[in-house]
Amino acid sequence: MENILERIQKLIALQEDAERQGSLAEAANAAAKVQDLLLKHNLDMAEVNGHKKVDVILKKLSCKEMGWNKRQGRWVPSLFNGICEFNFCNLVMAPGWDNEEIKLNLMGEPENVEVVEYMGYTLVQQLLKLEGAAWRSYRGPDKRGTFRRGYFQGAVLGVTSKLREQRNKAMEDNTGVSALVHVQSEKVEKFQEQEFPHLKKTRGTRTKAGEAAKQMGFQDGRNAQVNKGVGQHQNTQIHG
Numbered sequence: 001m002e003n004i005l006e007r008i009q010k011l012i013a014l015q016e017d018a019e020r021q022g023s024l025a026e027a028a029n030a031a032a033k034v035q036d037l038l039l040k041h042n043l044d045m046a047e048v049n050g051h052k053k054v055d056v057i058l059k060k061l062s063c064k065e066m067g068w069n070k071r072q073g074r075w076v077p078s079l080f081n082g083i084c085e086f087n088f089c090n091l092v093m094a095p096g097w098d099n100e101e102i103k104l105n106l107m108g109e110p111e112n113v114e115v116v117e118y119m120g121y122t123l124v125q126q127l128l129k130l131e132g133a134a135w136r137s138y139r140g141p142d143k144r145g146t147f148r149r150g151y152f153q154g155a156v157l158g159v160t161s162k163l164r165e166q167r168n169k170a171m172e173d174n175t176g177v178s179a180l181v182h183v184q185s186e187k188v189e190k191f192q193e194q195e196f197p198h199l200k201k202t203r204g205t206r207t208k209a210g211e212a213a214k215q216m217g218f219q220d221g222r223n224a225q226v227n228k229g230v231g232q233h234q235n236t237q238i239h240g
Contacts (some may be wrong), residue, residue, distance in 0.1 A: 002190035016180045056191040059113050060094065063102040066124045071145065079127075080104060080120045082160035086167045090188045092196055107195070108188055123224055127155045130220045134213070142210035148214030157214075158221020 001057035032209045063076045077093055089108030106113055131151045138147060192199070 002181030028186060049231075053192040055109070055114060055187055056107055057110055057158075058191075058195060059105040059106045059117065061106055061117065061120075063104065066121055067128050068102065068124070071148065071151045072152060074102065075149075075156055076120075076124060077102060078121060078153075078156045079159060080106070080116065082156060082163065083116050083119050084108070085160070087116050087119075088185065088188060088202045089113045090192050092199060098167035101120060105195070107191055120189065126224050127152065127217075127220065130224070131155070131217070134216045136219065138213065138216070139213050140210070144211060146210045150210035151217035151220075154214035154219075155224075158218040159223075159224060161218075162222050 014026075020098075055178060061080075063203065068076045068078060080091050084106070084150035086106070089106060091107070091110050092105040094105055106116060108116065135144065135147055136149055140147075142150070
């Protein structure tokens with residue numbers, strides 16, 4: 001089976017070639033296929049791996065290394081949680097995190113972990129840039145911090161909404177996958193219980209956030225696309 005990231009690289013090359021030739025429709029189509037492929041891949045792998053033993057792994061990620069800082073609120077873990085939900089992975093914030101750094105424990109089968117890390121890192125880079133652009137165009141009463149928190153809350157909701165639609169469509173096209181989805185999820189849950197036996201669920205905290213910014217973030221989250229940088233976290237590009 002051809003490596004998923006190699007297939008995505010080919011689509012990205014097709015997209016960039018179409019952009020150079022001025023074929024915007026073809027470029028947009030290739031870009032959309034990248035995200036569709038990432039989600040469909042996980043469903044296909046669920047079917048393949050349902051018949052063989054594949055170990056769950058744990059990978060630690062640093063929010064700070066992605067460009068996060070405490071002024072933005074805790075939106076990056078929320079974004080990764082949303083991506084994990086549709087890619088057969090779980091996420092736990094590392095014990096002892098503080099306001100200057102948040103570390104994440106990402107759990108899942110190796111290829112799924114790779115996809116989640118790539119999607120998450122790429123989307124963080126896009127949304128950080130898009131938030132700056134949205135603030136520069138904003139003419140409302142909210143201060144910078146309030147706007148920022150609202151924007152990122154909305155962006156996470158937008159990304160999650162889009163992923164849910166894509167996953168549901170992919171499942172409709174792959175009959176018999178629902179039972180395997182349950183098996184995959186159960187496997188990761190058992191691994192999490194072993195690695196973090198004393199984990200307690202925490203309540204979400206309410207923060208003051210601008211509603212106008214939230215709507216702007218939601219639309220940008222819906223339009224964000226995975227693009228350059230497969231296999232290398234730098235060099236991302238914004239579309240939409």
